[in-house]
Amino acid sequence: MNTSKAHAGLRSISTALLYLAVISTSSVVWADGATKPAPTNPVWQEECGSCHIAYPPRFLPAESWQQLMGSLEDHFGTDASIDAGTAATIETFLTRNAKRSKTDTMATDAPLRITEGRWFRREHDEIAAAKWKSAAIGSAANCGACHREADKGSFRERDIKVP
Amino acid sequence: MKQTVFVGGLAALLFAASLARAADPLDAITAAAQADKSFSGFSAARGETLFRTKGKDWSCSTCHTADPRNPGRHTVTGKAIQPMAPVSNPKRLTDPAKVEKWFKRNCGDVFDRECTAREKGDVITWLRSLAR
Numbered sequence: 001m002n003t004s005k006a007h008a009g010l011r012s013i014s015t016a017l018l019y020l021a022v023i024s025t026s027s028v029v030w031a032d033g034a035t036k037p038a039p040t041n042p043v044w045q046e047e048c049g050s051c052h053i054a055y056p057p058r059f060l061p062a063e064s065w066q067q068l069m070g071s072l073e074d075h076f077g078t079d080a081s082i083d084a085g086t087a088a089t090i091e092t093f094l095t096r097n098a099k100r101s102k103t104d105t106m107a108t109d110a111p112l113r114i115t116e117g118r119w120f121r122r123e124h125d126e127i128a129a130a131k132w133k134s135a136a137i138g139s140a141a142n143c144g145a146c147h148r149e150a151d152k153g154s155f156r157e158r159d160i161k162v163p
Numbered sequence: 164m165k166q167t168v169f170v171g172g173l174a175a176l177l178f179a180a181s182l183a184r185a186a187d188p189l190d191a192i193t194a195a196a197q198a199d200k201s202f203s204g205f206s207a208a209r210g211e212t213l214f215r216t217k218g219k220d221w222s223c224s225t226c227h228t229a230d231p232r233n234p235g236r237h238t239v240t241g242k243a244i245q246p247m248a249p250v251s252n253p254k255r256l257t258d259p260a261k262v263e264k265w266f267k268r269n270c271g272d273v274f275d276r277e278c279t280a281r282e283k284g285d286v287i288t289w290l291r292s293l294a295r
Contacts, residue, residue, distance in 0.1 A: 051237050051239075051240055051242060052237070052240040052242050053242070076239070077239070077272075078239070078268070078272050079267070079268040079269075079271045079272055080268065081267075081268070082264070137241065138239075138240070138241035139239065139240060139241060141240060142240055142241040142242070144242070145241060
């Protein structure tokens with residue numbers, strides 16, 4: 001019993017540290033814009049990285065992120081809702097670091113899926129339709145099945161290994 | 164300027180740490196369950212049954228496996244999920260906000276409704292009863 005209480009205490013302290021880290025992360029972003037490689041944010045990583053990898057903001061335009069953040073209670077058939085404060089923090093992070101141009105790469109103005117964008121299909125055109133549904137992959141949205149460093153925001157060619 | 168932010172942050176951290184006393188997720192759930200006069204304690208057996216009961220399309224074990232001492236897998240996205248039983252993963256069931264958030268989401272996704280306080284207490288009691 002005592003150990004589980006101690007864990008609860010530790011957990012809350014680490015939550016506090018997380019929020020402290022947010023304060024510093026966001027000031028870095030304000031200071032030098034989007035020049036840093038793979039911008040990150042611990043609240044986003046925790047909340048948007050629990051059911052799938054936290055999809056990097058650069059893969060969708062700001063309009064897409066706004067729509068996604070406005071409909072989390074019905075998010076691709078699951079409930080991903082969060083409190084308003086956390087949602088606002090995440091939306092700010094996503095829209096600040098979003099894809100800049102949308103018309104050249106995306107099929108619609110505000111697609112809700114990265115995997116339906118024209119850019120995505122072109123980049124992955126050598127992968128057969130059946131491959132996406134194989135047991136080891138399951139879904140094109142399961143980036144990490146092939147991009148071994150996807151959870152760290154890296155999609156470099158040398159980290160790709162299609163199972 | 165930087166220093167002000169640092170000192171402010173540190174104060175916030177100490178404040179949060181002082182609030183962090185012993186919040187067992189089961190405390191609030193027990194209080195809520197006791198509001199029902201007929202409540203006579205949680206049951207690990209009922210918790211186990213609920214965990215394996217199929218709702219619309221899924222059961223809890225669809226993603227967390229029938230033996231939650233093992234790692235699970237998100238049935239749609241394929242992402243790995245750490246074991247749900249505290250015996251395999253001591254961080255589990257320690258943060259009341261996290262526990263409430265996921266019960267709300269997952270009971271909705273599985274049963275299309277929220278779980279009652281008794282059901283949540285039953286599941287937690289079962290998960291905590293699992294040993295090596």
